[in-house]
Amino acid sequence: MTIPDTQAASPCALTRRRLLVSAAALGATATIGGMPGRARAAGPQEILSGSHWGAFHARVEDGRFVSLRPWEKDPRPSPTLAGVQDIVYNPARIRYPMVRRAWLEQGPGAAPETRGTGDFVRVSWDKALDLVAGEIRRMQAEHGPWALFGGSYGWRSSGRVGNPQTMLKRLLNLSGGYVESSSNYSKAALEGIMPYVVGSVEAEGQQTAYGTVTENTELLVFWACSPLGNNHISAAIPDHQVWGWFDELAKRGKKAIFIDPVRTDACKKLNAEWIAPRPHTDVAMMIGIAHTLLSENLHDSKFLKDCTRGFDRFADYLTGKSDGIAKSVEWAEAICGIPAAVIRDLARRFAKNRTMLVGGWATQRQQHGEQAPWMLITLACMLGQIGLPGGGFVQRYHIDGGGAPMSLAPPLGNGMSAGKRVETKPWTEDRGTKVIPCARIVDMLLNPGGEYEHNGKRFKYPDVRFAYWVGGNPFHHHQDRNRQVAAWKKFETFIVQDFQWTASARMADIVLPATTTVERNDIERVGPSAGVAIMAMRKIIDPVFEARNDYDIFKDLAKRLGVEQPFTEGKSEMDWIRASYDAALAAAKPKNIPMPDFDSFWNGAGVVEFEVPAASKKWIKYAAFRQDPLLNPLPTPSGKIEIFSTAIERMKYEDCPPHPTWMEPVERLGRPGKYPLHVNSSHPELRLHSQLCGSAAVRKLYEVAGRSPCWINPADAASRGIKDGDTVRVFNDRGQCLAGAVVTEDIRPGVLRLQEGAWYDPLDPGKPDTLCKFGDPNVLTPDIGTSRLSQATSACTTMAEVEKFQGMPPEVTVFTAPARAG
């Protein structure tokens, strides 16, 4: 075995050498030096590791990660996996610490209009860390903890220990405090409303097992849900079990309906019925179905009486007793565009069959997004099948394999905690809140001291001047890009720590290059819900260029801020990995679940698999509650599912009434407005948000005219003279972007699909209304809260127009480092 020279000097390489000796002495062959599969002789080596896109064997030659192949136990490897290698050696890689020139020469806050122009100066790591630590100290001294934003949201990488967001919080907590963010961009409206309805955030953990549905469900309804496309990835390491489930459903010819403006892969796979209402009108359509159930006496009065509260109030709304408008199928048709007869027929079929309503989350990422999940559950309550095998509702089949049966895998430890908060200055009420809803960040920047409402209370925005972002890409995930670019000028200092030149990194004052997971060690679960295995994510290669591990960066900052000991607790990264595994081991022991000790695990196969008990495969959510709602109440005020909530009624929010309600959004398809087309910014099959967008190998799989694809129905394309493969310009009053036209019958007329996560590539950086050259839908989306209840993102409330781009389209330049930052 040869150890490349670059590694020989590292402590890790020394450990490997020592292990090599002992492994050889024991006569081990395949397992050498913590690198199972490494051949003893010089030459290529293979290392097993994992990522958001799957587990894989990495091939290493002369210290370079040259290729990968999927883990043999992955039943359906994602085509994106190649990107995991491609992003390591990539022209968009951040090579060195960088500082924006004006900031460096003139100080914090100088010439904010040069943010994003790419005018960076390379500095040494020492200098960069001095600047960052100095800024944290200055902010705390001149202002106080309310001036620092550490709520850095984002999906980072897989890995239990290498969580840079926890590290950032720990550093900022130990060194004076900061402003935090709450909830997420994924399902904040659902998380806002569900505690009032079922007493928990609901769409977490084990859902009714796939097998239960296969065996018992007669009619499977996917409502705004893309169960294959969205299961390519996972927060941990995906096991892709859902494909096996779909094979089985297809084999059995399971009856399924997909209600979605897009005909998804899953819909095609099951050869299912496709119903495409106008986007943003699902609540009206569901209410129409509910009206039929009530008027035709198809609802389950016993279930409603025993297990729910407030149906009578909702029934008065359905019939029009409360507001004078009967919510008939004809009323619903006028809103959602689906013929009344079809809506009525759906109601009858739902009631006649064992029906499972499977909700996705796009409909709650819209203005009034609280209503769709609430109404889905209300519909399920009326059908009365909640808690029966294969009936009721589920809101998590499309992510992290939510219906995969839970294995015996014990939970891994989470590495370090966010630590103890030691505030430099007392945080008085006039300084504003300590926690903002994450999607309200731009409102916060534009209105320091401004008041807002959230979940029944009033808050005040703090006066933030500094932000440090790790593991997230706000110039992908946030809405109304141009408003955001303008608001960002408020920051005196914006720091981004990432491994690639995302749009956010380009907007930074200080850029710190981090490693990717293949350049460090970590540990993770395979199959998050099911937890079929625990896997070592072993370091594959040494850091590329001057990239450093997040842990080492934060450790050095902690040292500069005088908090190194409380930050590290004297532990190395490997000590934290061991502690994470040992937590699982400790949980497994009393249950007699077999697991090797850490050293055998790490130096051995690097993967421990777990059994799936038979009972898990038949798991039914809410079964105990249904069986005896008095003995097993839900943690709501009534112990039942609340179709009417007195707690919400007390808030008096006209944008979130006390029972599910149809409310017109600010803009939607089917209502007079300036722009005629709905923009569907659903999640990309072949990326995780903006992650892997930097990979040319993966982009090749979907790019059109060198840009992100824009799906358009043939009718809409023809009336605009757009042909498949054309470069198009999508625009509204908020912004504009280019994209590549895909003319397809798989999208409903009146709807465009521009998948989220396409890198923002401004033609004229920092200028309002500049053209994004690659296809970021968030130049078009509005930055408004769903309601005062949740204050979640309304990304899916967007209308626009599209035209064929005339002239020579500008070159896409976002996939290489800024010219002066090479």
Ligand SMILES: Nc1nc2c(c(=O)[nH]1)N[C@H]1C(S)=C(S)[C@@H](COP(=O)(O)OP(=O)(O)OC[C@H]3O[C@@H](n4cnc5c(=O)[nH]c(N)nc54)[C@H](O)[C@@H]3O)O[C@H]1N2
């Ligand atoms: N229009 C529209 N917008 C949306 C959505 C939508 O449906 N429509 N969806 C929203 C949703 S649900 C979400 S969750 C958000 C997602 O938004 P984000 O989570 O911000 O998106 P990611 O692309 O996953 O960004 C992760 C970033 O972390 C970096 N990173 C990865 N690993 C590491 C690491 O180890 N260390 C460091 N320092 N950095 C690392 C990556 O390079 C990348 O830049 O987007 C939201 N935005």
Ligand SMILES: Nc1nc2c(c(=O)[nH]1)N[C@H]1C(S)=C(S)[C@@H](COP(=O)(O)OP(=O)(O)OC[C@H]3O[C@@H](n4cnc5c(=O)[nH]c(N)nc54)[C@H](O)[C@@H]3O)O[C@H]1N2
């Ligand atoms: N491959 C891949 N998988 C992912 C992600 C990713 O980036 N890539 N992101 C992950 C994350 S963080 C999250 S939060 C989840 C997101 O999970 P979701 O929010 O459920 O995912 P989306 O893809 O935005 O939307 C799901 C489906 O809803 C449809 N839809 C959109 N608007 C409407 C509407 O108004 N009415 C109806 N009936 N249907 C509508 C879309 O066309 C799409 O097919 O996905 C996760 N899975």
Ligand SMILES: [Mo]
């Ligand atoms: Mo998300």
